Amino acid sequence: MDLAYTPEQQAFREEIRTWLAANVPAEPLKSFDTAEGFQQHREWEAKLNEGRWGMVTWPEALGGRGADLIQWLIFEEEYWRAGAPLRVNQNGIFLLGPTLMEYGTDEQKADILPKMANGTEVWAQGWSEPGAGSDMAAIRSKAELSDCGEYYIVNGQKTWSTRAVWADQCFGMFRTDPNSQRHHGLTFILVPLNLEGITVRPIPQLDGLPGFAEIFFDNVKVPVNRRLGGEGEGWKVAMATAGFERGLMLRSPARFQETARRLVNLYKENREAADRDPSVKEAVIRAYMDAEAYTLTTYQTACRLTQGGKIGPESSTNKIFWSELDQRMHETAMSILGARAELLPHAPAAQGVGNWLDGFLFAQSGPIYAGTNEIQRNIIAERMLGMPRK
């Protein structure tokens, strides 16, 4: 055990820190859930890619830096410290990208990955359907191979598709075997959102902005070379993606450490008012401790994986830990802000509220998306602890 960074790791940190200092926009970008903000974030992705900082974990041949998990954690620490923009293409870069590298044909990789990397193509995900939320195997949207065998005819509906309003592409699972049940007979298909027969209906989120959408498919012809993996292998391919999603990439510890730091500062600046509620001080130090615990645990896992270890069912604890931590931290910030907490940032009396309310609203989604925390608790109980399914 040696908990010091190597000179190479320190140099890597210096390099990204320097680049970010020179390139992070001085003014925060508009929300990527607006047309203007989406475009701004797309341009930021292009800029990151120019500096080869867009996909640090991708292989060098694909425009990445072949960074290992420790370097990735360092990158994220610097990225969040610098207050750099959110990643509009994270569905692509962190979820689909690695899956494509594992299951994609050379042609698919050559076609899709560069455009994903430079922000030309932003990806939405299409997992859920009206009847398939936590129960993802209940998918009913169909993809039927055409008689000529050149394309799939896709019909059905996806919902809660994050970023779909302005995205260019969407990935998801469709039922290719009409007689199949549950997780059999599903196929992973990459669908360009400009195809004829596609209707995207934005769904306003809690903050009123259309961060996700419904996607309707009406006899959409998707070329067969847009299938990822074999026909009927969709579940296997999707599990790889869901694995990444649940795993390290989606929510790096740095994000929560920075929220904890802002919370500590908010408390220090408003100490007298905050201490009127004696539970606040404890909540603040707990936020610090839990963000540190998430970081330490992630580093320990990353080191184990770097040395050839495997990630086990204990990774299901991850989603519960960060999402509930995020909720608690924002609840604490609301307590500190008191009567001002409910004010939108542009309200005249809202000085000093920062973007805590935005964060508070978004934090409500954490325990729901990417597998609700109830589903995660079932997985922990059954697969990690060995409790009986029935």
Next chain:
Amino acid sequence: MDFTFNEDQLLFQEEVKKFLVNEVTPELIRELWESESGRSGALWSQLVELGLTGMTVPEAYGGLGMNEVDFVLLAQECGFVALPEPLVEQVLVAVPLINSLPEAFRAEWLPRIAAGEAKVLVGLEQNQLVADAHYADLLLLQQGNELHAVTPGQVKLIFNESVDPSRKLFAVEWTPSATTRIAEDAAELIEAALNRGALGAAAQALGLTQRMIELSVQYTADRQQFGVAIGTFQAVKHRMANVAVPLEYAKAVVHRAAHSVAIGHKNAAVHVSHAKIAACDASLTGAKNSIQVHGAMGYTWEVDLHIFMKKAWALNNTWGDSAFHKNRVASFVLGEADNAGAGRTFL
């Protein structure tokens, strides 16, 4: 950056776990509850033979010369079986303390500890009472900023019964004098000893929590109601998942604290306090949810759960109670300096 244990450390953990699970059974623990001293000389001899009691004694004095990182996984396993013998306290607290004292004192006691001929324990004012004072050949006692060494003949012990029948707590009456004093201005040594004690309690709390989970998983798989195992109910599953999550996120905190103590990190005290809070919180949730899923059986003397639950309750407020440790973290985080935020964890 390497946050893993090496192969030797993991193998030793396996070996020690196997030994402890075989020898330190709930039956043995109950037997010892009925005995006069509550301790087993035979078991202590086996621990000596395995080299465990002198693990942290430097090789020059006949020990294995290992450090806190080497021992932390073993301390977890001591918790897993609720080991009544004061192994963790001697290895993590007494030996490093002696090793910080003058050479004559080290040379007198460390070889005897390594050879299994002497047991030495430490009594700090934070703990008020001294655990296993009746079992020690030498006690190192705090008196303000001083440390004193006293032998059994120099003390009067008044037994204080704990909720955990395995714990043997004593008020120690003695007369400090120039001859018993071994260190003046020993505030730093005392704080280091307290940190090591807290680290040991935290590591044991991890093992205790794991054991309570395993007992509860077994019980809820066996116990049937409404025609099915109660472990199939989500309400029961989620209670156990709610123990697994904090346990999973306390481990690395404890391991980092062990590393910080071993290398003398400038923030070792804060790291230890965080570890103590995280691990003991996990164990308290473990106790609460485990007794709940055991139903009325969990409230009985007969079912083994309480062996582990009571130890968890007791450890929570030893080697610094939760108020002490929370305040240490609070001063670090809420003070002048910026100590929170990304990229600062390993500074």
